[in-house]
Amino acid sequence: MHPTTPAISFQNVSKTYRGGRVRALDGVSFDIQPGEFFGLLGPNGAGKTSLISILAGLARASGGAVKVLGHDVVDDYAAARKALGIVPQELVFDPFFSVRETLRIQSGYFGVQNNEAWIDELLENLGLADKAHANMRQLSGGMKRRVLVAQALVHRPPVIVLDEPTAGVDVELRQTLWQFIARLNREGHTVLLTTHYLEEAEALCQRIAMLKLGRIVALDSTSALLKGTASTMLRFKTDSALPISLLEQSRVTGRIVQIKAHDAAEVETILGTLRAAACPIEDLEIGRADLEDVFIEMMQREEEHQGAAA
Missing domain, CATH: 3.40.50.300 (P-loop containing nucleotide triphosphate hydrolases)
Known part of the structure; x- marks a missing residue:
């Protein structure tokens, strides 16, 4: 062999x-x-x-x-x-x-x-x-x-x-x-x-x-x-509804919200949007994207590709 x-x-x-x-x-x-x-x-x-x-x-x-x-x-x-x-x-x-x-x-x-x-x-x-x-x-x-x-x-x-x-x-x-x-x-x-x-x-x-x-x-x-996905993830808890402008890019599991961001400026924009909407948050963490984030991004990308092909 x-x-x-x-x-x-x-x-x-x-x-x-x-x-x-x-x-x-x-x-x-x-x-x-x-x-x-x-x-x-x-x-x-x-x-x-x-x-x-x-x-x-x-x-x-x-x-x-x-x-x-x-x-x-x-x-x-x-x-x-x-x-x-x-x-x-x-x-x-x-x-x-x-x-x-x-x-x-x-x-x-x-x-x-x-x-x-x-x-x-x-x-x-x-x-x-x-x-x-x-x-x-x-x-x-x-x-x-x-x-x-x-x-x-x-x-x-x-x-x-x-x-x-x-x-x-x-x-x-x-x-x-x-x-x-x-x-x-x-x-x-x-x-x-x-x-x-x-x-x-x-x-x-x-x-x-x-x-x-x-x-x-x-x-x-x-x-x-x-490395190929958004490098930064915001994770926090909230009991309030998210602003509509953030919903599309968010993953919500009960009280836990995860939002992807590509750079520091986008992080500040997201936090500013939450403040402007008077959406109180707690336990804020800013970390790197994990494999679950990559997986969801890949699956969504494939759905969009399939939709465009159809």
């Missing part, structure tokens, strides 16, 4: 449903290099799940090709699947086995023998050591998700795919999971992450692709994406 072979390669991937009437993926192409921590972001319905399903061999692409370390996921399925460890969104488990038995069975599925030392390490690092002999039915939702992560990693796959791994889980599990995954990434494992928690993607991912309606609308390093 050539050393520059991508860990994952999506080549002009398309996916249609209902006889071609619904297009979930529309010519998606990008490569993920060995050792990268890569983020795949997009709103619901963007095509993320379709892309992951094709990568995992759970769905067949309508066009294009997907490869894992040079192995086509259709023509060389066994090798591609062995190179992958996938943590799915859904909680899927066998109710008849203990945690350790579940991991032993998964090891056998991949033909891995004498795996007890690695199973012990997984149990320890994922906070499952005291649940090793518990039946899967007895576990909480968060513990079951930890077992899913352990199952995905039990055969030491070089490529790890995390599909919404921290959806609905507690803070402790998030920290435990990210510490362990970050360690595996440092040791050379490639990680592909889909998440709606954009602060996780910003903190963890070196490069990010953003999907909208089955197309890539942004693909760059995380730092470049952050």
